[in-house]
Amino acid sequence: MDDDVSTEILEATYRALCKHGYADLTMQRIADESSLSKATLHYHFDTKEELLNAFLDDFLDRFGERLASESSDPRTRLDAFFDAIFAPAQDDTGEFPIALVELKSQAPYNDAYRERFVEMDRRMREVVASAVRDGIESGEFEAADPDTVARFVVTGINGMTVREVALDESPAETRALVEEYLDQRLGYAPEVAA
Template identity: 35%
Template sequence: MDIFEDPQSTREEILAAAYRALCAHGYADLTMERIGEEFEKSVSLVYHHYDGKDDLLLACLEFMLENYRVDTDTGPPSDPSAAMEAVCDRLLLVDAPPDVQQFVRALIELRGQAPHNRAYRDYFTRSDAFFQDRIETIVETGVEQGVFRDADPERTAGMIHTVLSGAFFRYATVEGDDWLADVREELRRYTEQTLYLPDDDAP
């Protein structure tokens, strides 16, 4: 993942090592020692900064979310239709590189800790709210610009986000991904029927 390619501090080097180790081993088989194997400096330095693997993984997730927030905090999109397509493609892993695919599988393992771990539950609650809010902003902007139908932004965003979340779970827990193309096509059909105005009706 691009944000880990050029770490700017020891902390970022540790987070990058945690990301690589998580992708390679998954959550269940991940240990601080394995994270240390991905870290060019002493594993004792990892323990100096973080109490354990959950503390470190949560810090890694927060770092990734904050970077995504900064990268996408550009205000309302100038082209809501293109923005919606980009969100759907990104979250349905269209053309995703192998390390991102591995991370998605590991991410579902981390999400599985949420029912019994408040720290993970709090993180995923905020993460879900963030991504749904981004989709809601796209819908609101499209309605305001007159390029989307008069849809309810919150309900529409909730529907799309739920479909995308379900696709993540299925992708991570079944063999094969031939079904992804069908889901993408049906989601495109949903957005066309629910949001997009016909070309002759658009301003």
């Protein structure tokens, strides 16, 4: 598939998912968000589920790119990770967290969705555990089990999405709690913007 067509389909899927939610998402509604016809969508994807799997793959790739940090400093890597996780997307209308929770709610019934969310969780835990491990080894952080710390942090992040959607709680509140936990557990003090 041509990159431009692929990009248009995936961006239209994002918009339609945000606008209509998972339950009311149709191939026609995705087509309506693009310059393409429903027939063109079906030419590239046999079903809505196939298209949503491609959407989740793309989302996972982009998410992984946002989490990547070239810094060798573990504190800087954690700060960059938190900036990527907790900062709102610049073009986000606030509807995507709702769509994401809806997609996650389908994971118990859809193995393909579950696999993608398991991979997302694994990548987040890997970033946190690696930074924590490096910080402990360099003496910058206090001793702790990096995998346990990462699991706790990622559990908080996953809960943040539900709290944001269901309780209208700001992600900044979860970030403050996570950073407080890391400070108590590791002696991590986040960088403060000047």
